[in-house]
Amino acid sequence: MDMTRRQLASAGIAVAAACTARRQESAPKGEGRTEQDASPRHVIDLHCDTPMLLRGGDYDLGARNSRGEVDIPRMREGGVTGAFFSVYTSATRNTELEALRDALEIIDTVGREVDRFPDEVALARSTRDIEDALDKGLIAILLGVEGGHMIAGSLAVLRSLYRLGARYLTLTHSRDTAWAGSSGSEGNRGLSDFGGSVIAEMNRLGMMVDISHVSDQTFWDTLAASTAPVIASHSSARAIATHKRNLSDEMIRALAESGGVVHINYYNTFLDGDYARRSQAWNAANPARPGFTGPARTRAKLAAIGRPPLDKLLDHFDHAVQVGGVEAVGLGSDFDGVDGELPEGMQDISMVPNIADGLARRSYTEADIDKILGENTLRVMADIESHASPA
Numbered sequence: 001m002d003m004t005r006r007q008l009a010s011a012g013i014a015v016a017a018a019c020t021a022r023r024q025e026s027a028p029k030g031e032g033r034t035e036q037d038a039s040p041r042h043v044i045d046l047h048c049d050t051p052m053l054l055r056g057g058d059y060d061l062g063a064r065n066s067r068g069e070v071d072i073p074r075m076r077e078g079g080v081t082g083a084f085f086s087v088y089t090s091a092t093r094n095t096e097l098e099a100l101r102d103a104l105e106i107i108d109t110v111g112r113e114v115d116r117f118p119d120e121v122a123l124a125r126s127t128r129d130i131e132d133a134l135d136k137g138l139i140a141i142l143l144g145v146e147g148g149h150m151i152a153g154s155l156a157v158l159r160s161l162y163r164l165g166a167r168y169l170t171l172t173h174s175r176d177t178a179w180a181g182s183s184g185s186e187g188n189r190g191l192s193d194f195g196g197s198v199i200a201e202m203n204r205l206g207m208m209v210d211i212s213h214v215s216d217q218t219f220w221d222t223l224a225a226s227t228a229p230v231i232a233s234h235s236s237a238r239a240i241a242t243h244k245r246n247l248s249d250e251m252i253r254a255l256a257e258s259g260g261v262v263h264i265n266y267y268n269t270f271l272d273g274d275y276a277r278r279s280q281a282w283n284a285a286n287p288a289r290p291g292f293t294g295p296a297r298t299r300a301k302l303a304a305i306g307r308p309p310l311d312k313l314l315d316h317f318d319h320a321v322q323v324g325g326v327e328a329v330g331l332g333s334d335f336d337g338v339d340g341e342l343p344e345g346m347q348d349i350s351m352v353p354n355i356a357d358g359l360a361r362r363s364y365t366e367a368d369i370d371k372i373l374g375e376n377t378l379r380v381m382a383d384i385e386s387h388a389s390p391a
């Protein structure tokens with residue numbers, strides 16, 4: 001989630017004819033997936049804010065919705081085999097205990113929605129569960145908690161969220177916690193001693209430490225503190241678009257050296273500095289008002305200022321690969337969390353094959369595309385699981 005205003009839905013533009021994830025055509029350099037390659041490809045998105053829609057009570061995960069960006073039919077069309085659903089609660093409007101209650105309600109909502117479609121999706125808690133889901137033709141749904149405020153300053157709550165299925169914790173959202181600094185705050189605060197205890201406990205649990213949203217100082221403190229690889233669940237490249245939510249080359253390199261993975265965010269404002277400026281100017285000139293808010297306002301804005309091209313998104317993937325290596329990059333869309341402000345050709349999750357096609361056009365081998373689409377995520381998750389130890 002990366003909007004300052006959370007509008008619940010965007011104009012979900014249904015685009016048919018996305019190709020299937022299992023690619024038949026040969027790839028550059030003769031390393032393409034072949035007919036003999038019987039194993040389906042893992043395609044795993046680390047950050048979807050779809051629970052916000054589900055929580056509204058009128059969004060059906062099993063239907064192809066005319067709004068929102070993620071549902072089972074569109075995940076199928078996009079060849080998506082796994083998605084982390086974000087447990088997001090406001091860090092600014094709630095107390096930590098209110099946020100924790102919201103988190104539990106969101107986890108309940110996701111669990112009940114997954115239970116409605118046992119032939120389509122399965123709640124996954126491990127890499128083994130993800131593999132099992134793929135074998136059974138099910139889409140793995142996982143949970144990531146987007147903001148350390150939801151542990152309410154308690155390692156017991158952290159452990160309980162893990163027991164309920166949370167497999168990453170984003171250390172902050174847009175505001176500092178008592179123990180970690182956020183990129184949304186000015187102070188560039190680092191990790192406190194208790195923050196170090198949070199990292200140590202996550203390492204012990206085998207839970208992924210997510211540095212998306214944190215301050216630069218907290219990024220570096222976290223990398224120093226963690227004994228397991230660290231991930232960014234939804235962050236792009238600062239060298240392509242200057243934004244505090246994006247990662248510098250030094251950060252991408254350090255994350256990669258930890259064995260971690262940067263999952264690229266698709267939000268227009270993080271992808272394209274020119275878009276960010278146009279968006280800011282349009283927002284100032286066209287404030288929200290009754291009858292002109294949410295998806296209608298977003299549609300008007302996109303009609304006025306346009307979407308960045310898909311190539312801008314591909315530039316971020318490409319840059320992160322150049323800096324961190326092809327083992328260090330994955331998918332972190334932020335679908336359903338950015339009010340529909342997504343690039344051309346990536347308006348919803350059915351369009352994920354456009355990333356594979358775009359990277360192939362840039363001479364990526366099919367083996368490398370497989371890494372970016374999901375294998376890197378599985379690898380880092382397995383590595384982090386292997387750090388788990390009894391209390």
Ligand SMILES: [Zn+2]
Binds near residue numbers: 001002146213234
């Ligand atoms: Zn976010």
